[in-house]
Amino acid sequence: MSGYRGSALQVEHPCPQCGGPVILEETDRFLSCNYCHVRLYIFSKDYFRYYLPPSKHPESDTIFAPYWRFRGLYFSIRPFDIKNKVLDTSFSASGQEFLPISMGLRTQTLKLKFADSEMKTTYLPNQLTVNEAISRIEKMTHFFDSHEYTGRIFHKAFVGDTVSMIYAPLYIRNRAIYDGVLDRPIATLTQSRQECLEQPVGKTAWRIDFKPALCPDCGWDLSGGRDSVVLLCRNCDSAWHSVKGTFRKVDFRVVRWRDRNVIYLPCWRMSAEIEGVDLKSYADLVKTANLPKAPKPEWRKKEIFFWAPAFRTHPHLFMRLARQMTILQPEGDYNDSFPRSAFCPVTLDSGEAFESIKVTLANIAVAKRKFFPKLPSVTIRPLKAMLVFFPFTVEGNELVQTQLKFSIQRNTIGGPEILATS
Numbered sequence: 035m036s037g038y039r040g041s042a043l044q045v046e047h048p049c050p051q052c053g054g055p056v057i058l059e060e061t062d063r064f065l066s067c068n069y070c071h072v073r074l075y076i077f078s079k080d081y082f083r084y085y086l087p088p089s090k091h092p093e094s095d096t097i098f099a100p101y102w103r104f105r106g107l108y109f110s111i112r113p114f115d116i117k118n119k120v121l122d123t124s125f126s127a128s129g130q131e132f133l134p135i136s137m138g139l140r141t142q143t144l145k146l147k148f149a150d151s152e153m154k155t156t157y158l159p160n161q162l163t164v165n166e167a168i169s170r171i172e173k174m175t176h177f178f179d180s181h182e183y184t185g186r187i188f189h190k191a192f193v194g195d196t197v198s199m200i201y202a203p204l205y206i207r208n209r210a211i212y213d214g215v216l217d218r219p220i221a222t223l224t225q226s227r228q229e230c231l232e233q234p235v236g237k238t239a240w241r242i243d244f245k246p247a248l249c250p251d252c253g254w255d256l257s258g259g260r261d262s263v264v265l266l267c268r269n270c271d272s273a274w275h276s277v278k279g280t281f282r283k284v285d286f287r288v289v290r291w292r293d294r295n296v297i298y299l300p301c302w303r304m305s306a307e308i309e310g311v312d313l314k315s316y317a318d319l320v321k322t323a324n325l326p327k328a329p330k331p332e333w334r335k336k337e338i339f340f341w342a343p344a345f346r347t348h349p350h351l352f353m354r355l356a357r358q359m360t361i362l363q364p365e366g367d368y369n370d371s372f373p374r375s376a377f378c379p380v381t382l383d384s385g386e387a388f389e390s391i392k393v394t395l396a397n398i399a400v401a402k403r404k405f406f407p408k409l410p411s412v413t414i415r416p417l418k419a420m421l422v423f424f425p426f427t428v429e430g431n432e433l434v435q436t437q438l439k440f441s442i443q444r445n446t447i448g449g450p451e452i453l454a455t456s
């Protein structure tokens with residue numbers, strides 16, 4: 035599924051069971067083989083690492099340079115609005131100025147492979163954190179403005195569906211450093227560059243595992259879309275998130291609905307400890323959002339939850355849904371089992387959803403001039419995330435949520451193929 039336009043890179047990997055060639059998209063979490071029909075879930079201990087194979091040069095003599103690969107939503111809070119954008123790029127992580135800062139379009143035409151720490155090649159070390167890389171991308175590309183923006187930024191947030199590392203091939207020939215894909219020199223080989231390319235790399239322990247997606251509680255096949263980060267067990271009614279290479283249980287609820295002929299869309303309901311701004315209770319939320327409601331004393335004790343879509347979608351829809359749900363504070367009539375309806379796959383992690391809380395707060399606050407300058411000193415400590423599935427009825431091109439009285443365009447969450455009904 036692609037809730038917004040963006041490039042999904044392709045990855046080639048032999049089927050772990052029969053060896054047949056399988057082409058995956060980078061967001062795929064299931065490997066499905068057309069030859070032996072095995073369907074395996076792909077686990078990684080942290081993030082996925084890929085490499086671009088060199089076109090002619092032998093792999094064993096290739097040096098691989100790391101690039102961060104990002105795709106997701108990017109928000110920048112300024113005086114006095116929130117800019118948003120889909121970030122879909124790569125950025126050099128080696129810190130070496132002689133290498134191109136991005137991988138460019140090559141990744142869209144070539145197939146990646148999973149990088150393996152057992153490969154007998156040299157991997158240059160990664161010198162940049164995800165956040166450092168994103169800050170540099172923003173500075174270098176001015177992606178919200180045609181020229182450099184020097185004004186104030188109160189907060190920046192990246193809510194990613196893809197954060198991975200791609201290694202690009204290099205080799206040395208005739209005192210020059212060559213791009214291993216284009217077979218073209220990109221820099222002369224100086225003494226210091228040679229030292230940098232030959233620096234010893236500490237032993238890495240990367241690994242990806244392919245395992246059948248079976249419910250850890252009852253052993254049934256878990257269901258989900260090809261890019262689901264949370265899988266559902268329709269036998270014992272449980273939900274599972276892959277964390278550090280294993281499945282962990284996720285708390286979930288399904289909002290009751292009289293009719294099975296609906297599509298359930300997942301949202302994260304998050305609780306967090308907030309410091310630096312008065313937002314402890316529902317009474318505080320009503321005041322911040324200036325909701326036209328007569329205050330009730332019990333609201334001072336009522337806990338608030340922050341909401342965010344748990345599926346990939348356009349940044350403006352993401353912001354709108356997160357705001358609407360957080361203002362509404364829905365308290366559904368919940369089921370803790372899955373009805374026989376269609377479920378939209380969960381494609382956004384709770385960790386990423388927590389990154390959106392400050393953006394939602396800024397979006398809700400009515401007194402923006404007073405509220406935005408407080409954002410840098412606001413701290414948000416994530417406490418708990420629960421998945422809540424809301425029923426939507428299909429009406430033409432719209433998906434309508436009857437209880438909360440809002441609708442979204444069907445195409446903003448992708449086509450009908452996204453629906454995992456089994």
Ligand SMILES: [Zn+2]
Pocket residue numbers: 049050051052053054067068069070071072
């Ligand atoms: Zn196979």
Ligand SMILES: [Zn+2]
Pocket residue numbers: 249250251252253254267268269270271272
């Ligand atoms: Zn089960």
